[in-house]
Amino acid sequence: MTEPVLPINREVKDLEADKLLGFQMSVAGIEGITFLTFGEPGFDTPTVVKEATKAAIDGNRSHYGNSQGEPAVRQAVLDYMKDRYDLDYPGIENVVITLGVTEAMQAIFKTLLQRGDGLLIPEPAYGSYFASLSLAGGVAVSVDTTNNGFKLTPALVDEAVAKATVPVRAVLLNYPSNPTGVTYTEAEITALAACFKKHGIWVISDEIYSELTYEQEHFSIGKLLPEQSLVVNGLSKSHAMTGYRLGFILGSADVIQYVQKVHGSLTYSAPTFIEDGAVAALKMSRQDLQYMTDSYEERRDFSRQALEELGFDVVDPEGAFYLFAKIPADFGTDGWAFAEKLAHEGKVAVIPRAAFSHFEDANQYIRISYAASQEQLTEGFAKLKAYVEKARANR
Incomplete structure (x- = not known):
């Protein structure tokens, strides 16, 4: 045998x-x-989140939910992002609810990148990105930011695109940054947005730490490139909800519909009682x-x-x-x-x-x-x- x-x-x-x-x-x-x-x-x-989650469990909110996210939580995401960062998307069709940012990245990479496509990644960067990218068949086009205050600049983008041996389809921004703690000013984001637009590069913006800035307000690149970006955020860091695994993606409905297809095949949906707790979290004031x-x-x-x-x-x-x-x-x-x-x-x-x-x-x-x-x-x-x-x- x-x-x-x-x-x-x-x-x-x-x-x-x-x-x-x-x-x-x-x-x-x-x-x-x-x-x-x-x-x-x-x-x-926060107590209000725990109470809402427990009430949902007691109310038997334990059945399959909407794969893209319950309408109530997607609307709460829209309201929250408008209030916090002045991001204005047409409707709930522009939002996908995910199991944290890690799953969001897997769904986005698989959606935007063909096998062998390049993704610009300013380094140092969170290690999980590279594993998700590899599983999606993408290629990391790493950019060392050490000598530029650990920030990506238009000049570094131009140089990386020119030297890349694979077609560069997208760039991954993470700001405020893990691991460096640096973030970008509105002027810096504006300059980068113009550069990405010039090169026709899609932007994947991981803004999970956006509520944790100290000397300045967070400025989302989604304001400048709503049709050329996917903004990723969630409740793990801002609301101390790491175990709830609640993230979300916002972008043009034209691309979100395809992200949703991948998300649905990965996890189907977030738990409905977690989404009810998320609604309570998103309604909390700053x-x-x-x-x-x-x-x-x-x-x-x-x-x-x-x-x-x-x-x-x-x-x-x-x-x-x-x-x-x-x-x-x-x-x-x-x-x-x-x-x-x-x-x-x-x-x-x-x-x-x-x-x-x-x-x-x-x-x-x-x-x-x-x-x-x-x-x-x-x-x-x-x-x-x-x-x-x-x-x-x-x-």
């Missing part, structure tokens, strides 16, 4: 493992370690949620000062809840090695830049999340200080 061969799809077999998750798993078993790694809001889901932003800003300032006092060069953190910092020169240029030693000897977990980038000549950076509680941050930075000072004293 012939032994069966395990029929693993070649693209899945060759799929690059997520380095961020891999690093976290590698240090997870260290006794007494303090994690400053997770992009998990350090708050509970003032209702301001306590989160204010607290993150305080934690950002505390964390930044702690790093700078130890000699870290911190990228200006304009949004999200991450600090991207270059390790002190006396610790070398290998951020991965630094993060490993810090975890094992200093009992603090941070994420090295190499988890977010394919460029090897600027890996002396680490990412720290300040979404953790103030108590956890205080503990983590005390350990970091002790590790750095001990290492310097022993030289």
Whole structure:
């Protein structure tokens, strides 16, 4: 009898493992370690959302829902995006409700890209993008933004398109950024929009951290390129609803209808009781949620000062809840090695830049999340200080 061969799809077999998750798993078993790694809001889901979700369950809202999203939640998304960012779409046919941003990206990549098409990705970038792109058959056209304040510019776009060996069909923006915390001004977005229009490049704009900006209001590129962009957002970060897995995509109905076909084949629909909870979340005012932003800003300032006092060069953190910092020169240029030693000897977990980038000549950076509680941050930075000072004293 012939032994069966395990029929693993070649693209899945060759799929690059997520380095961020891999690093976290590698240090997870260290006794007494303090994690400053997770992009998990350090708050509970608002009570009004929990109550609406529980009421939906009690009301037997547990049957199949509308695959594109219940009309009520899609209308709430339209109202929310209009109120927050002055984005104006004609109707609920312009919205798809997804299971978080990760599923949204998979649906969009599969919709917009033919096998072998290129996607411009400013790096460093969230690692999950690359796996989703690979599964869709797309090709990453990576752009190193290190020397441009970690921002994409029209000049970098022009250069990348000119040098690309594959047809560049779209660009992926993520702002405020994970992992750098940088964001774009209205003037910068306007210049980029003109560049994308010139090249005929579709824009995929991941704006999941749009509510978490500190010195300026978020400006969505969807305002400038409504017929050439897909805006992705959700409730995980803004409303501390990571476990609810509720995201949404907005765009022209001409393209949304095809995104919906892919989304429907991936997940069919989000749970109806989760969507009811999402309606309650989307109806909350910005003032209702301001306590989160204010607290993150305080934690950002505390964390930044702690790093700078130890000699870290911190990228200006304009949004999200991450600090991207270059390790002190006396610790070398290998951020991965630094993060490993810090975890094992200093009992603090941070994420090295190499988890977010394919460029090897600027890996002396680490990412720290300040979404953790103030108590956890205080503990983590005390350990970091002790590790750095001990290492310097022993030289």
